[in-house]
Amino acid sequence: MIVAERKPLGEIAEMITSYKKVAVIGCRSCVAICLAGGEKEVKMLVSAMKLKNRKESRKQEFDGFVLERQCEKEWVKEVEDKILASDIILSMSCSLGAQTIADMYPEKIVVPGLNTAIFGVPEEQGVWSEKCLGCGDCIIHTTGGICPIARCAKSMLNGPCGGSSNGHCEVNLDIECAWYAIHERLKLQGRLDLIEMVRPPKEWTTSHSGGRRVIVREDAKLTPHQRRGKEAVI
Amino acid sequence: LKAGSDLEKVFEAGKFAVTAEIGPPQSANPGPLVHHAKLLKGSADAFNLTDNQTAVVRLSSIASAAIIMREGIEPVIQMTCRDRNRIALQSDLLGASAIGVKNVLCLTGDHQTFGNEKAAKSVFDFDSISELYTFNRLRTEGLQSGGNVIEDDPPKLYLGCAENPFATPYEFRAMRLAKKINAGADFVQTQAIFDMDMFEKWMDEVRGRGLDKKVHIMAGWRSDIHEEQGAGDDCAQSHNRPHEEFLRSEGRGYQALRRADRGVQEHEGSSRRSHYGC
Numbered sequence: 001m002i003v004a005e006r007k008p009l010g011e012i013a014e015m016i017t018s019y020k021k022v023a024v025i026g027c028r029s030c031v032a033i034c035l036a037g038g039e040k041e042v043k044m045l046v047s048a049m050k051l052k053n054r055k056e057s058r059k060q061e062f063d064g065f066v067l068e069r070q071c072e073k074e075w076v077k078e079v080e081d082k083i084l085a086s087d088i089i090l091s092m093s094c095s096l097g098a099q100t101i102a103d104m105y106p107e108k109i110v111v112p113g114l115n116t117a118i119f120g121v122p123e124e125q126g127v128w129s130e131k132c133l134g135c136g137d138c139i140i141h142t143t144g145g146i147c148p149i150a151r152c153a154k155s156m157l158n159g160p161c162g163g164s165s166n167g168h169c170e171v172n173l174d175i176e177c178a179w180y181a182i183h184e185r186l187k188l189q190g191r192l193d194l195i196e197m198v199r200p201p202k203e204w205t206t207s208h209s210g211g212r213r214v215i216v217r218e219d220a221k222l223t224p225h226q227r228r229g230k231e232a233v234i
Numbered sequence: 235l236k237a238g239s240d241l242e243k244v245f246e247a248g249k250f251a252v253t254a255e256i257g258p259p260q261s262a263n264p265g266p267l268v269h270h271a272k273l274l275k276g277s278a279d280a281f282n283l284t285d286n287q288t289a290v291v292r293l294s295s296i297a298s299a300a301i302i303m304r305e306g307i308e309p310v311i312q313m314t315c316r317d318r319n320r321i322a323l324q325s326d327l328l329g330a331s332a333i334g335v336k337n338v339l340c341l342t343g344d345h346q347t348f349g350n351e352k353a354a355k356s357v358f359d360f361d362s363i364s365e366l367y368t369f370n371r372l373r374t375e376g377l378q379s380g381g382n383v384i385e386d387d388p389p390k391l392y393l394g395c396a397e398n399p400f401a402t403p404y405e406f407r408a409m410r411l412a413k414k415i416n417a418g419a420d421f422v423q424t425q426a427i428f429d430m431d432m433f434e435k436w437m438d439e440v441r442g443r444g445l446d447k448k449v450h451i452m453a454g455w456r457s458d459i460h461e462e463q464g465a466g467d468d469c470a471q472s473h474n475r476p477h478e479e480f481l482r483s484e485g486r487g488y489q490a491l492r493r494a495d496r497g498v499q500e501h502e503g504s505s506r507r508s509h510y511g512c
Contacts, residue, residue, distance in 0.1 A: 153345050154316075154356075158363035158413060160406070161342050162398030162425060171345045183403045196409060198417045201320060201364040201379055 001030040002094045003120040003128040004037065007113060009048055015111040016088055019060070022049075023086035024113070025079070025101070026066035027093035034128055037092035037114050039066045045092065045113065070097025076104055083108060119150070136206030136213065142194050144185030149202075151178035157199040236373070236420065237392040239336035240308045241280040245421065245450045253310060253423070253452065254508045255282040256302065258293035264301045267293070271305035278508070280337055282423075285312040289349025296330045303334060310394065311335050314343025319359040320368065320379050327369060331389035339394040339423065340365040362395055363417050369393055370418025393418050398425040399436035408439035415449045422449055423509040426456035452511030 006012075016022050024042050032038025046064040053060055063082055067075045070093035076083075083089060083101065088109045091098035095116040102110040120128035133150045140147050149155045153171040159179030163170025167180040186192050204210065222230065235242055244251040254274055259266045274281065281302060283295040299309035311330055313323060327338065342362040346354045360368065369391060371377045376388035395414040399407050411422060427433045433453070440446055 153347075154342055154358045154361065156342060156358070156361040158361050158410075160401065160403070160410075161361070162396065162401045163344070164401045164403070167402050171347050177402065180402050183406050195406075196413070198363055198367055198413050200367055201360055204359070 001033060001120065001122075002096070002116060003034045003118045004031050004094050004114040004116045006036050006041065006045070006092075007115055009045075009052065012045070012090065012111075012113055013049065013052060016060070016090055017058070019088035019109070021061045021063070021085065021087045022090055023082055023088070024062055024064040024090045024092060025070065025083075025097075026064070027068075027070040027097050028066055029069045029071075029093075031092065031094055031097075031114060032066075034120075034122070035126075037094075042066055042092050045090075067093075067097070070094075071100050073100060073104060076101055134207070135202075135204070136210075137203065143182045144189065144191070144194075146178055146182045146185060148178050148182065151176075151181075157202055158195075237336040237390040239280065239392045241310065241337050242392045242420070244279050251280075251450070251452065251511060252278040252508065253280045253282055254278040255284060256298070257284050257287055258295065258298040260290065260292050262293065264293075267298055267301045268305060271302040271307050275305065275307050280308040280310045282310045282312060282339060282509075285314045285341070285343070286317065286349070287312075288344050289316065289346040289351065289354075291349075291351060296326060296333070296335065299330065299335050300333050308337070309335055310337035310339050312339045312341055313365070314341045315358055315360040315362065315365055316343030316346060317354075317357055319357055323360065323365065324368065324372065324378055327372065327391075328389060331391065336390060337392045337394065338369065339396065340369060340419070341396055363413055366393060366395060366414055366417035366419055374418075392420050394421040394423060395419040396425070397422050399427075399433055400425060400429065404432075404436075405439075407436055408443055408445065411440060411449070412443055412445055415445060419449055421452060421511075423452045423511075424454045426454040450511060452509035455508045 024046055026032070026037045026039060026042035028038060032041075035041065042064045046062045049060070049062060052058075063086065065079065065082065067079065069075050070091065083105055086108075088111065089101055090111055090113045091101060092113040094114060095112060098110050098112050101108070118128065118130040119132040119134060120130050123129050131147055131150050133147075133155075135149050138147075139149075148157060148159060152159055153169055154161060156179065160177050160183070161170070161179075164177040164180050165173065167177055167184075169175045169177045182195065183192070186194055206213075235246065241251055241253065254277065256267065256270050256274070271281075283298040283302070284292070285295040286292050295311045295313070299311050302309055313326065315323070318326065330338070340362050342358070342365075346352060346356060368379045370393060371379075372384075373388050373391045373393070376384045376386075378384065395411075397407060397411045397414065401407065414422065424433075437446075437451075440451070
């Protein structure tokens with residue numbers, strides 16, 4: 001899932017300080033699960049902002065609410081009245097949710113309450129670790145189910161580098177060396193041959209390096225007829 | 235001969251080769267490079283020029299090579315994958331070759347979080363092995379990584395790599411050297427050796443796989459750390475002694491190290507590491 005972290009209160013306050021009506025919009029998807037922008041976090045932020053404003057004798061109105069998925073237009077459309085009634089939108093979603101609202105209401109100012117960080121996995125309560133960079137060409141079947149692009153600090157294809165120390169990464173000794181882990185996993189599976197051959201340079205064309213990516217699935221797109229039907233329902 | 239460098243000639247003659255490292259200054263002043271080139275001339279077969287070592291911004295290794303070549307000594311330019319993508323790496327390689335550089339050491343590079351530009355965007359388009367692979371195809375087939383074949387003669391290069399026998403997983407280290415040889419390495423310079431037993435173990439594996447017949451192996455030596463540890467740490471001293479005795483018996487290499495040490499004392503940020511091997 002997408003893992004995000006809330007920005008510091010001071011930074012958020014600074015972005016919205018000159019606006020009177022603030023819509024604080026959370027999301028029940030990834031950012032709720034990673035405890036950054038769900039219902040509870042929206043309420044906490046609104047309370048904290050109100051306290052701060054009282055202390056600093058500033059007057060602002062906050063309308064805090066949560067969408068099912070802020071990155072989908074249908075859910076955003078349901079709260080259109082509230083969006084239009086606000087002076088500024090503080091999105092407590094990942095950047096995808098914030099940008100969905102910004103693109104739908106181009107006249108509205110949308111500011112991010114969260115820093116969107118990683119495609120991560122919840123390892124334990126309160127710990128999320130990065131395991132994918134979305135390079136668009138998955139190779140983990142050749143690396144024991146461990147992604148070296150995301151989990152090696154140098155995204156090496158022919159690791160481990162000389163900095164692998166007791167199975168840890170030279171960049172952060174609290175983090176495992178991905179290539180040490182790959183070696184151990186493949187040894188366990190009797191498949192070390194997979195990392196004995198030279199891997200040539202990676203084709204980064206499928207990643208962001210190839211330009212911004214838009215995925216089109218012709219088979220999934222609505223026909224003009226279906227689209228008209230859907231619009232009629234909304 | 236692949237490139238005809240002095241280093242290659244020494245190896246091909248079956249002789250013992252010595253290289254010493256010169257760290258370029260953190261300024262545009264070529265003075266320290268010229269000073270060290272004069273001081274070290276004749277003491278080693280070639281001189282490594284580090285590439286923004288430990289991710290600290292320094293005068294570029296290729297420009298440094300041009301400066302020391304004017305003093306009549308031979309460079310080994312280090313090229314890391316940290317700061318340049320494949321376009322820049324190949325372009326710089328062609329440029330280096332054009333000014334007469336023949337020895338190139340391919341390295342993945344220290345991560346930028348170690349240096350003085352921690353906010354830098356990470357590149358690592360290649361790692362050391364895909365870099366070797368690409369440079370080797372460039373010199374043998376004139377083939378660039380994108381598939382273009384260069385019209386002129388391919389660059390004449392003598393390609394090296396590093397290997398750390400003391401990094402985990404230990405059992406994979408000799409195998410990783412084999413990968414580098416398959417990718418095109420002609421010589422390898424190891425990390426500085428503080429533990430002769432482990433180095434021997436690694437060498438046993440290297441010999442077991444017949445790699446010592448395929449690549450010239452140069453053992454690493456760091457005079458400053460060896461001396462610091464030797465002074466205060468009995469354990470380190472006992473580990474270092476056989477290494478130092480071996481090196482002393484090689485006369486010429488030891489002399490290079492002593493001269494390099496004197497250079498360090500006069501100018502901060504220069505030769506501390508050397509390599510020797512055959």
